[in-house]
Amino acid sequence: MATRKQSELYSGKAKTVYITDDPTQLILYFRDDTSAFDGKKIERFSRKGEINNKFNAFIMEKLAAAGIPTHFERLLSEQESLVKRLEMFPIECVVRNIATGSLCRRLGVQDGLDLDPPVFEFFLKDDARHDPMINEYHIRTFGWANPKQVEQMKEYTFRINDILKVLFLEAGLLLVDYKLEFGDVQGQVLLGDEFTPDGCRLWDVKTREKLDKDRFRHGLGGVTEAYEEVARRLGMPL
Template sequence: MNRRRRIYEGKAKILYEGPEPGTLIAHFKDDATAFNNKKHEIIDGKGVLNNRISEFIFSNLNDIGIQTHFIRRLNMREQLIKECEIIPLEVIIRNVAAGSIAKRLGLEEGTQLPRSIIEFCYKKDELDDPMVSEEHITAFGWASPQEIDDIMALAIRINDYLCGMFRAVGIRLVDFKIECGRYFEGDTMRVILADEISPDSCRLWDIESNDKLDKDRFRRDMGGMLEAYQEVAKRLGIIMNSAPEHSGKGPVLVK
């Protein structure tokens, strides 16, 4: 790994130069962060789980015609992805009031929203990723009006699919965050889904009990973060129900 050229390191992933032009290798770390890295711990096995869950989701999105940067998984912690120019926006899709929207609007957490709401935040950790409007986005040149339309259309399609997918395994998709990138093929450019979709970037509640199966367990000092991620992966059919040979350290995964 040390011999590879490091392109970028973020809070949860490291990007390395890929084996072919136009590709990168995404390495999923075990770092758990919250509040723009103000809270930080290492959770052994988290990166493995997020790699596998994101692989599962991105593969399914690719299969239904939603274009993503995902090419294939390389090993337990890494995946091969298409290189793209990341648009500096976090796109938040909300189905249920939770987190910041509940505080901002005085809503009881768990309230079903009248319809799914899409919000944009400017990706800038030192500014705590402030919420921005479409006017801000176009005025500062972060994305064009057409790109905003493409991002919103992508977000709506992804939300429709994920709501059904998670509902089928007894999970309520409360909200989630995506990032998008500009992918260039010759003279053609299109907006595609990038980054990851995992319990790090989603709020996932058990439909029956409302138990949290996502990073809120870390944000709110609830404990059981790794177990919650394992439960999500298990329900999606990724983790084996039993594995006597497992040492107990980190997750056991089906190849």
């Protein structure tokens, strides 16, 4: 059984990744940290790491049951999960079902506009450069992924959108937008990283109240409470 070693492989904005005794597996430790604006705004919220760990496990299991291959193996503790070790692509796949945030700032479109079909965007995972938008030509030219891998990421991302829009809508929530990250293991593309309210926008269907990390970004308060409300509506055990 995999166990945590003393040294960490990587520490990000809200998670720490640890190597294990098995070179094919890693441990994700979900911290209580919350950051925004490329790490310029940071705060800690009690129980947030635990909520996100269980939230991610819940979503990953739902996706796996629907045929989406993921890196998730199992929960290890309140704040830890065991995952497959992937060679991650330095790419973020973003789907937008409703216009808000940076899309409105960039294009001047109305905030809250329903997008049909959804908008798909690639971004380079690079905080120092503020995650610039890229396209398939950049990805191919700079060798960040090959064409087959790009098509697989796009296919999975849209399939995930179809699955999760229904899941959240049944819970009285709108899946506004989200980002996904993928990796490769033995030539297979798998969904990696996490899916939590830190990396997506969720609004109440009737009121359009924000129930995601925008509460932290915009100083609305009640961050942990919002995450718990989403989990409760989904029927997640906390």
